[in-house]
């Protein structure tokens with residue numbers, strides 16, 4: 126075993142079951158391990174490296190900011206965050222943005238916004254947040270509680286109050302009391318790449334509107350072009366009150382954001398929330414560059430590549446179904462175990478992910494047709510073999 130793997134095992138807490146792969150460098154959708162072996166990336170570091178590894182323009186943008194100013198705190202004005210908020214507003218129609226550093230933090234901010242929105246208007250008691258079974262919203266205490274998966278609710282007692290877990294069932298949802306918000310993923314990512322039905326989402330959205338319940342879209346995984354539109358909500362034809370973003374937004378640097386619509390743009394005022402690192406200029410410079418690249422042409426390519434990839438995966442014997450949208454796809458397998466498929470693929474130079482019992486694909490948005498074809502042929506060998 127190489128030295129780094131040994132040090133990692135000795136000194137880093139064992140919270141992650143790592144694959145036997147030590148990545149040392151990358152370019153686009155290709156990376157190399159410590160022995161120089163090349164791999165095609167179908168995971169983007171879990172949906173983060175939207176422009177792939179070490180994109181030249183992105184490096185330039187980040188380096189240019191790094192040479193000017195690395196951090197100033199939120200006590201003062203800096204340009205990258207203001208420009209990023211403007212760009213996000215132009216892309217989504219949101220009114221105000223709050224920046225933080227991760228998906229969980231973005232969801233925390235969304236939950237706080239919803240609770241305060243309701244408190245300001247209706248007083249105490251209307252604090253419940255409905256989340257959907259199989260959801261994933263993060264690892265902090267509140268977002269872990271929001272995550273409606275029983276296997277996540279061990280050890281860390283007591284969990285936060287005020288979360289209600291529902292099936293994707295309007296009757297069950299409508300029966301809940303004292304609700305300030307519904308929080309959901311349009312495509313449940315960690316839950317197995319499971320898209321919500323359009324009809325359900327529309328009905329839920331209408332119910333939220335009618336009852337002044339905030340609709341929070343957790344687009345930490347689906348956002349920033351991943352599903353072929355800038356936000357996945359566009360494909361459902363709705364405008365959530367709050368959208369949370371993180372993973373793909375910074376192109377590889379840690380950033381989270383909440384996008385607030387009209388209803389709650391003023392809810393979090395001075396002193397109500399904050400983050401020391403939130404809106405960091407270097408990170409925002411990276412995100413600004415990601416947005417500058419993610420134009421309608423690139424989104425069209427994501428849709429085209431996604432559709433082609435889905436079709437070729439559906440042609441593999443042993444694949445029962447393919448779920449997802451754009452370049453966020455899940456493979457339901459007939460016999461093979463997803464974890465085994467991923468291990469075998471890595472041994473053959475392709476890096477997919479898992480989500481529950483499915484193989485999950487989140488390739489960099491810039492992956493080439495040739496790379497996709499090669500990766501599919503390896504997946505085919507492994508799944509059919």
Ligand SMILES: *Cc1c(COP(=O)(O)O)cnc(C)c1O
Nearest residue numbers: 227228229261262263314345346
């Ligand atoms: C990854 C993810 C999160 C958590 O993001 P972190 O940056 O790991 O805190 C939250 N929601 C969804 C939908 C995610 O995919």
